[in-house]
Amino acid sequence: MAMSSSSLLIFFSLLCFSISSALAANVTYDHRSLIIDGRRRLIISTSIHYPRSVPEMWPRLVAMAKDGGADAIETYVFWNGHEPSPGNYYFEDRFDLVKFVEIVRDAGMYLLLRIGPFVAAEWNFGGVPVWLHYVPGTVFRTDNKNFKFYMEKFLTLIVDMMKQRRFFASQGGPIILSQVENEYGDIETVYGEGGKPYAMWAANMALSKNIGVPWIMCQQYDAPGPVINTCNSFYCDQFTPNSLDKPKIWTENWPGWFKTFGSRNPHRPPEDIAFAVARFFQKGGSLQNYYMYHGGTNFGRTSGGPFITTSYDYDAPIDEYGLARLPKWAHLKELHKSIKLCESTMLFGMSTLLHLGHQQEANVYTDSSGNCVAFLANIDEVNDKLVDFQNRSYHLPAWSVSILPDCKNEAFNTAKIRSQTSMVDMVPENLQATMKSPSKFSGDLRWDIFMEKAGIWEEPDFVKETLVDHINTTKDSTDYLWYTTSLHVDEREDFLYAGSKGRLILESKGHAVHAFINQELQGSASGNGTVSPFKLETPITLKAGKNEIALLSMTVGLQNAGPFFEWVGAGLTSVKISGFRNGTVDLTSAVWSYKVGLEGEHKGVYNIDGSSKVKWISMSEPPRYKPLTWYKTVIDAPKGAEPVGLDMNHMGKGQAWLNGKAIGRYWPRKGPRHGCPASCNYRGKFFPDKCNNGCGEPTQRWYHVPRSWFQPSGNILVIFEEKGGDPTKIALSRRRVTGVCGLVSENYPSIDLESWDRGVKFEDGTKASIHLKCPERTQISSVRFASFGNPSGICGSYIQGSCHYPHSASVVEKACLNKNECVVSLSEAKFVTTELCDGVTKTLAIEAACD
Numbered sequence: 127m128a129m130s131s132s133s134l135l136i137f138f139s140l141l142c143f144s145i146s147s148a149l150a151a152n153v154t155y156d157h158r159s160l161i162i163d164g165r166r167r168l169i170i171s172t173s174i175h176y177p178r179s180v181p182e183m184w185p186r187l188v189a190m191a192k193d194g195g196a197d198a199i200e201t202y203v204f205w206n207g208h209e210p211s212p213g214n215y216y217f218e219d220r221f222d223l224v225k226f227v228e229i230v231r232d233a234g235m236y237l238l239l240r241i242g243p244f245v246a247a248e249w250n251f252g253g254v255p256v257w258l259h260y261v262p263g264t265v266f267r268t269d270n271k272n273f274k275f276y277m278e279k280f281l282t283l284i285v286d287m288m289k290q291r292r293f294f295a296s297q298g299g300p301i302i303l304s305q306v307e308n309e310y311g312d313i314e315t316v317y318g319e320g321g322k323p324y325a326m327w328a329a330n331m332a333l334s335k336n337i338g339v340p341w342i343m344c345q346q347y348d349a350p351g352p353v354i355n356t357c358n359s360f361y362c363d364q365f366t367p368n369s370l371d372k373p374k375i376w377t378e379n380w381p382g383w384f385k386t387f388g389s390r391n392p393h394r395p396p397e398d399i400a401f402a403v404a405r406f407f408q409k410g411g412s413l414q415n416y417y418m419y420h421g422g423t424n425f426g427r428t429s430g431g432p433f434i435t436t437s438y439d440y441d442a443p444i445d446e447y448g449l450a451r452l453p454k455w456a457h458l459k460e461l462h463k464s465i466k467l468c469e470s471t472m473l474f475g476m477s478t479l480l481h482l483g484h485q486q487e488a489n490v491y492t493d494s495s496g497n498c499v500a501f502l503a504n505i506d507e508v509n510d511k512l513v514d515f516q517n518r519s520y521h522l523p524a525w526s527v528s529i530l531p532d533c534k535n536e537a538f539n540t541a542k543i544r545s546q547t548s549m550v551d552m553v554p555e556n557l558q559a560t561m562k563s564p565s566k567f568s569g570d571l572r573w574d575i576f577m578e579k580a581g582i583w584e585e586p587d588f589v590k591e592t593l594v595d596h597i598n599t600t601k602d603s604t605d606y607l608w609y610t611t612s613l614h615v616d617e618r619e620d621f622l623y624a625g626s627k628g629r630l631i632l633e634s635k636g637h638a639v640h641a642f643i644n645q646e647l648q649g650s651a652s653g654n655g656t657v658s659p660f661k662l663e664t665p666i667t668l669k670a671g672k673n674e675i676a677l678l679s680m681t682v683g684l685q686n687a688g689p690f691f692e693w694v695g696a697g698l699t700s701v702k703i704s705g706f707r708n709g710t711v712d713l714t715s716a717v718w719s720y721k722v723g724l725e726g727e728h729k730g731v732y733n734i735d736g737s738s739k740v741k742w743i744s745m746s747e748p749p750r751y752k753p754l755t756w757y758k759t760v761i762d763a764p765k766g767a768e769p770v771g772l773d774m775n776h777m778g779k780g781q782a783w784l785n786g787k788a789i790g791r792y793w794p795r796k797g798p799r800h801g802c803p804a805s806c807n808y809r810g811k812f813f814p815d816k817c818n819n820g821c822g823e824p825t826q827r828w829y830h831v832p833r834s835w836f837q838p839s840g841n842i843l844v845i846f847e848e849k850g851g852d853p854t855k856i857a858l859s860r861r862r863v864t865g866v867c868g869l870v871s872e873n874y875p876s877i878d879l880e881s882w883d884r885g886v887k888f889e890d891g892t893k894a895s896i897h898l899k900c901p902e903r904t905q906i907s908s909v910r911f912a913s914f915g916n917p918s919g920i921c922g923s924y925i926q927g928s929c930h931y932p933h934s935a936s937v938v939e940k941a942c943l944n945k946n947e948c949v950v951s952l953s954e955a956k957f958v959t960t961e962l963c964d965g966v967t968k969t970l971a972i973e974a975a976c977d
């Protein structure tokens with residue numbers, strides 16, 4: 127067989143590849159860390175959930191995690207996405223788990239596979255299929271025969287699928303750890319006698335699958351035998367595993383928090399996340415995972431809840447749209463690099479604890495080759511401190527850790543952010559601009575409209591003289607359930623004449639309701655992320671004779687956690703009308719006719735196929751503020767390549783689809799007006815409400831539509847609006863970085879970690895610098911703020927201080943204007959020669975626009 131040299135090369139590289147990929151890694155552990163192929167390892171892991179983005183985004187997200195200094199990707203496995211009905215499996219598109227694992231493997235990264243298969247995860251029903259609740263005799267997550275049968279069946283299916291592809295490290299694949307169950311230890315005792323036997327069964331069942339890599343159980347204090355119990359929290363430095371021979375692993379470090387419709391926007395400051403991670407490794411931690419590193423989107427009806435938003439941004443280092451969130455992403459990247467510089471000394475050296483002050487301490491690691499690593503911590507929540515360590519002085523801001531990979535030079539301090547901040551905007555493009563004209567003869571834009579009837583369409587599904595549970599009835603095949611009845615009103619009733627005195631009073635277990643009488647919307651109400659049940663009391667208009675009462679009850683994501691979560695119900699429990707001559711009429715036990723779902727849903731009008739099953743009315747001006755309306759229009763893709771979000775600020779509540787793909791639930795419900803601090807102090811323990819913003823604004827205004835869902839033109843956008851909105855104000859917004867900022871001080875680390883990696887030696891006296899970079903193909907078009915002196919404030923609102931070098935702007939402009947990126951150092955000749963404000967620690971702050 128003849129071979130050209132190039133094909134020979136390919137042949138040999140294929141050969142090498144297959145040899146190396148077939149080389150099984152032996153993953154074990156000791157008290158200090160995981161041991162992969164005989165080597166202890168410190169591991170930075172990052173959660174990216176495959177169904178919360180699209181396959182087209184996966185390679186880039188994984189590459190960004192690797193570039194951000196991660197060794198591993200972590201994902202849950204989403205059972206209800208994979209087994210929509212018993213024995214009927216789905217592993218395609220966003221649920222193509224095999225493809226996702228291949229992408230991680232091909233990027234040269236490890237994978238932590240948290241199978242669960244109960245996962246919570248703010249995911250619908252915690253990931254367990256709703257149908258399983260209706261298999262008679264089933265109780266979830268306890269010593270229950272049915273649950274254990276189905277759980278083992280699914281877990282085995284996943285394990286076998288991974289084995290078949292040789293995905294476990296023991297087979298040469300990327301999976302180094304696998305998880306069974308999820309945070310069960312926190313509620314084990316609530317399950318009484320069934321709790322502990324179930325947890326032990328889950329552990330032993332998992333072990334029996336012989337995957338060749340360790341199993342973990344998070345928040346499972348009694349994880350037996352070789353199963354490693356791990357920590358989930360904002361801080362895990364104080365965590366210790368349940369046995370002296372298990373390593374300290376942090377499965378969930380929350381770099382932000384999730385949102386519910388009607389809540390404020392939580393943020394966790396990068397200084398505090400970095401502090402928590404540095405403390406964890408300082409105190410002997412060996413594997414840390416960010417939950418989430420990219421949160422992504424709860425497309426369609428996948429969000430849990432109730433009330434979890436469609437966005438699962440999580441304030442993560444990579445934002446929902448796939449852009450690096452700066453400075454968070456880059457600050458953590460520097461942290462990871464600094465920790466990696468310490469890896470072998472920390473893993474093989476001896477650790478000594480030194481007290482440097484009342485609330486200041488150092489952990490010093492030294493190894494037999496004379497290497498020395500130190501973590502200097504100041505856990506004082508208020509005061510910065512100067513500490514002496516090995517004859518040098520170090521400035522430690524309050525609530526910070528400095529990392530000294532050689533016990534001398536400060537490579538990183540968790541509170542000194544050197545990376546730039548990006549200013550991100552949603553730049554609107556009115557929908558009209560992308561809508562297609564129906565013909566070249568008419569300039570009219572076209573909207574197709576289909577109105578749902580307020581009540582039973584076609585025949586009722588059933589009739590009952592009682593109010594039924596919503597979830598038991600829909601089994602989550604849809605969010606919607608119609609409760610309808612009729613009421614005869616005598617023509618002598620007062621309220622028919624003396625204005626509206628009739629009142630509808632209803633109570634529901636959750637989650638939301640729109641009340642219609644005689645096809646007119648009378649009122650809406652809903653619970654919230656804290657309290658699911660709610661009451662609606664609203665004046666109503668009745669007529670003499672027969673009145674049609676139609677109540678549209680809705681779920682907004684099913685319960686995803688908590689003991690016995692699958693038994694939490696929803697739907698109406700009481701319906702009354704007051705104001706009659708004879709008092710209040712109680713309709714709770716009236717004759718109710720029920721219909722599961724909407725006609726448009728049932729016929730799939732958001733799909734090409736279903737669209738023809740109903741009669742659409744074509745109009746150039748769509749109706750506005752009309753409840754129960756389906757809108758359909760044809761649009762072009764927004765120009766450019768930036769990610770796209772649908773601006774639904776002027777719509778009411780409903781769902782949206784593009785080209786038949788479910789974007790998700792939209793609801794620009796506003797957050798409380800109060801509870802947002804004017805500024806966020808990163809110092810001190812974080813809690814989810816600590817640094818909220820967005821008070822009085824919609825919790826979620828923009829809805830991510832992946833670029834890959836668009837064709838260049840002819841895209842069908844379908845919207846179902848429940849209560850009324852203005853579709854002419856819908857905009858497709860492009861997510862763009864419009865500006866960049868930087869702020870560094872003289873006492874910030876000046877060491878370039880890349881050069882440290884290459885073994886370059888450092889001299890005292892180099893100074894910190896600001897590195898600014900605009901997105902590709904854009905330039906720094908203006909310098910909006912520049913001050914060398916003692917400026918303060920945050921990006922977007924820096925203010926000049928009492929000390930200011932008057933030519934700061936011209937120095938910065940000279941270095942940066944009309945460039946894609948630039949570096950301005952505090953050692954710039956101009957700055958150095960300036961005799962400026964003696965005794966002041968100099969700071970440089972810059973804000974620049976990108977165009």
Ligand SMILES: *[C@@H]1O[C@H](CO)[C@@H](O)[C@H](O)[C@H]1NC(C)=O
Pocket residue numbers: 152153154161164
């Ligand atoms: C895997 O490594 C452990 C210790 O690190 C060792 O005891 C064991 O024999 C190794 N197993 C294999 C299959 O190489």
Ligand SMILES: *[C@@H]1O[C@H](CO)[C@@H](O)[C@H](O)[C@H]1NC(C)=O
Pocket residue numbers: 516517
């Ligand atoms: C610190 O200084 C003292 C006194 O000069 C000296 O004995 C000691 O070796 C120094 N320590 C280090 C770590 O340089």
Ligand SMILES: *[C@@H]1O[C@H](CO)[C@@H](O)[C@H](O)[C@H]1NC(C)=O
Pocket residue numbers: 614615616706708709711
């Ligand atoms: C009160 O009046 C309403 C409407 O006229 C009627 O439907 C209902 O049966 C009456 N209830 C009682 C308790 O008489």
Ligand SMILES: *[C@@H]1O[C@H](CO)[C@@H](O)[C@H](O)[C@H]1NC(C)=O
Pocket residue numbers: 388389653654655656657798
């Ligand atoms: C949720 O609703 C309850 C009851 O109406 C209310 O007390 C609470 O403040 C609401 N929470 C939020 C975050 O709006």
Ligand SMILES: *[C@@H]1O[C@H](CO)[C@@H](O)[C@H](O)[C@H]1NC(C)=O
Pocket residue numbers: 595598693694695696
């Ligand atoms: C749903 O139906 C089941 C079976 O009939 C019943 O046990 C359960 O209590 C119902 N749930 C609710 C919330 O009503």
